[in-house]
Amino acid sequence: MKDPTLKPIGFIRTLKDQVATGKAATSEIVIDEELTEALEGIEQFSHMFVLYLFHLADESDRNVLKAHPQNREDLPLVGVFVTRGAKRPNPIGLTLVEIIERKKNILTVKGLDAEDNSPVLDIKPYDQLDIAQRAKMPAWWPVVDW
Numbered sequence: 001m002k003d004p005t006l007k008p009i010g011f012i013r014t015l016k017d018q019v020a021t022g023k024a025a026t027s028e029i030v031i032d033e034e035l036t037e038a039l040e041g042i043e044q045f046s047h048m049f050v051l052y053l054f055h056l057a058d059e060s061d062r063n064v065l066k067a068h069p070q071n072r073e074d075l076p077l078v079g080v081f082v083t084r085g086a087k088r089p090n091p092i093g094l095t096l097v098e099i100i101e102r103k104k105n106i107l108t109v110k111g112l113d114a115e116d117n118s119p120v121l122d123i124k125p126y127d128q129l130d131i132a133q134r135a136k137m138p139a140w141w142p143v144v145d146w
Helices: 033-039 059-063
Strands: 010-014 026-031 047-053 092-103 106-110 119-125
Antiparallel strands (some): 047 119
C-alpha cells in the first residue's frame, strides 16, 4: 500500500475569550467552504469525533516510545499507545465533542482539547455503536469530571 496522503478539511479555532474553569470550553471547527455541503445533517447529532493533527508536535516527538500520561511524573511511564498525548509516531488527536451549533461551515463544539489552528483531518458522528459496555481503565488513570 502506498503511503496515504491526507488533506486537512479545516482547522480548529480555540475561542480566546473562554476562561478555563475546569469545564470543557467551546471551540469552533472551521470546515473548508467547498466542503460545506458535506456537513448537511450534522446538527441532528449531539456529539461527534474530531480527528486532528498535533501540529505543534516536534519531529523528534515521533520517535518517543514511552511517556508519562498527561506529562505527569506521578503517573507511570507507559508506551505512547497507552497515552493520549502528541508524542507518538503519527501525531493524530481524537476527541469526542458535543455539537453546540452549526452555522454554514462553522461548527461550535464543547470539549475539544486541541490547540488553536490545529488542522482537522476528519469528523465522524457519534452513535450507539460507539458505547463500550464494559470499558475499563487502570487504577492510576486520572478521572476527569467535566
